[in-house]
Amino acid sequence: MTPDTNVPLEPQRVDALGAKCVSCGHAWIVGYAPIALSLMAELAKRAMCPKCGHTRPDVASDSEVLRLLRKEREA
Numbered sequence: 001m002t003p004d005t006n007v008p009l010e011p012q013r014v015d016a017l018g019a020k021c022v023s024c025g026h027a028w029i030v031g032y033a034p035i036a037l038s039l040m041a042e043l044a045k046r047a048m049c050p051k052c053g054h055t056r057p058d059v060a061s062d063s064e065v066l067r068l069l070r071k072e073r074e075a
């Protein structure tokens with residue numbers, strides 16, 4: 001196994017905003033920090049499910065966001 005060169009994720013700190021579709025359950029990352037709060041709010045407002053096109057997702061939980069970030073880093 002190769003050593004992980006990424007900075008380990010801290011459970012109390014999530015540097016991304018995730019959304020979770022209320023229609024199909026798909027979760028995805030909407031935006032990454034650091035980002036202007038107003039821009040993050042705009043991204044959240046415009047979030048649309050990439051799977052089914054639903055336009056009113058919930059905010060994903062921190063644990064869901066961590067799961068997505070870990071998945072991304074493994075890719």
Ligand SMILES: [Zn+2]
Pocket residue numbers: 021022023024025026049050051052053054
């Ligand atoms: Zn969906």
